[in-house]
Amino acid sequence: MISNLSFKDLTRARGINKAFHRSVDDYLKVEYSRDLRTYVDRPLQFREVLRSTRSVISGSFVVRFVMRRTEQGDMRVGDLDIYCPLSSASGVITYLEEDERYGPGINITHDPDDELEEAYPISAISCVTRLYRESTQSRIDVITSDTNSPLLPIRHFWCTLVTNYMSADGICLTHPKLTLDARGCIAPAQLGDVAIEHAVEKYRARGFRIGTFVDNDATHQGGETTGYCPQRLRNFNDSLSLTFKFDSFNEAQLLHTFPILEPTWKYGGWLCGGRCVPADPAGNTILTAFIV
Numbered sequence: 001m002i003s004n005l006s007f008k009d010l011t012r013a014r015g016i017n018k019a020f021h022r023s024v025d026d027y028l029k030v031e032y033s034r035d036l037r038t039y040v041d042r043p044l045q046f047r048e049v050l051r052s053t054r055s056v057i058s059g060s061f062v063v064r065f066v067m068r069r070t071e072q073g074d075m076r077v078g079d080l081d082i083y084c085p086l087s088s089a090s091g092v093i094t095y096l097e098e099d100e101r102y103g104p105g106i107n108i109t110h111d112p113d114d115e116l117e118e119a120y121p122i123s124a125i126s127c128v129t130r131l132y133r134e135s136t137q138s139r140i141d142v143i144t145s146d147t148n149s150p151l152l153p154i155r156h157f158w159c160t161l162v163t164n165y166m167s168a169d170g171i172c173l174t175h176p177k178l179t180l181d182a183r184g185c186i187a188p189a190q191l192g193d194v195a196i197e198h199a200v201e202k203y204r205a206r207g208f209r210i211g212t213f214v215d216n217d218a219t220h221q222g223g224e225t226t227g228y229c230p231q232r233l234r235n236f237n238d239s240l241s242l243t244f245k246f247d248s249f250n251e252a253q254l255l256h257t258f259p260i261l262e263p264t265w266k267y268g269g270w271l272c273g274g275r276c277v278p279a280d281p282a283g284n285t286i287l288t289a290f291i292v
């Protein structure tokens with residue numbers, strides 16, 4: 001029965017009681033492994049690498065994972081995007097080359113023809129390394145953060161739909177109400193950018209409704225802010241984000257505890273759909289809180 005539920009329904013079922021909670025978590029673990037098998041032969045060992053290096057997966061892999069059993073659930077995912085802390089990215093690359101038989105990683109950070117660079121302007125990124133495995137024709141991009149937080153680059157993403165991640169043991173959606181309805185708001189500072197238009201079209205073609213914060217009724221209702229206002233200061237672990245661990249590998253370790261940096265952000269821009277006054281009318285205001 002659980003396998004027929006959408007992710008939205010799974011999160012509801014998970015709240016019913018302990019037995020459902022456990023069943024949903026077990027199911028998601030199996031599904032995570034199944035999806036990862038497109039890219040790696042040993043998903044559990046790969047998750048251990050994510051865990052020990054504090055790396056996360058982001059991009060369309062996560063979007064498809066949460067769109068299961070919906071119209072958008074069959075979307076094609078190209079490469080797997082792994083976001084790594086500066087200090088541990090080389091460990092992830094070495095693991096893929098030596099244990100998963102990927103060819104030598106190639107630095108594509110400055111390739112102007114590359115789609116990833118077009119869609120995600122380099123921000124808080126130190127380097128992008130592309131790995132390819134001939135036998136399965138699978139491609140992985142390892143994105144090295146320029147700090148020890150793998151999440152800093154994700155906060156700069158172009159749309160609320162993709163500002164999500166999966167860690168070794170859990171998942172975080174920053175705009176769950178919109179995302180699980182297959183909707184997304186474009187970051188105001190990136191509106192009109194040709195490369196972003198390309199990304200918008202790609203998601204629209206997959207059946208997602210991508211618009212501005214102003215267009216979006218989830219941002220404000222009757223002039224009142226609902227929390228998704230682009231002037232609001234956000235972080236991955238705030239009350240608007242949907243976060244949960246589906247594996248209790250290490251209960252003591254909180255999913256979102258990246259002790260050096262906890263990224264926060266505001267999308268900013270002039271218009272939000274309500275009457276909020278932007279702190280910085282010039283555009284994007286992105287802040288970082290340092291937590292030692």
Ligand SMILES: [Zn+2]
Pocket residue numbers: 220225229230231272273274275276
């Ligand atoms: Zn507002």
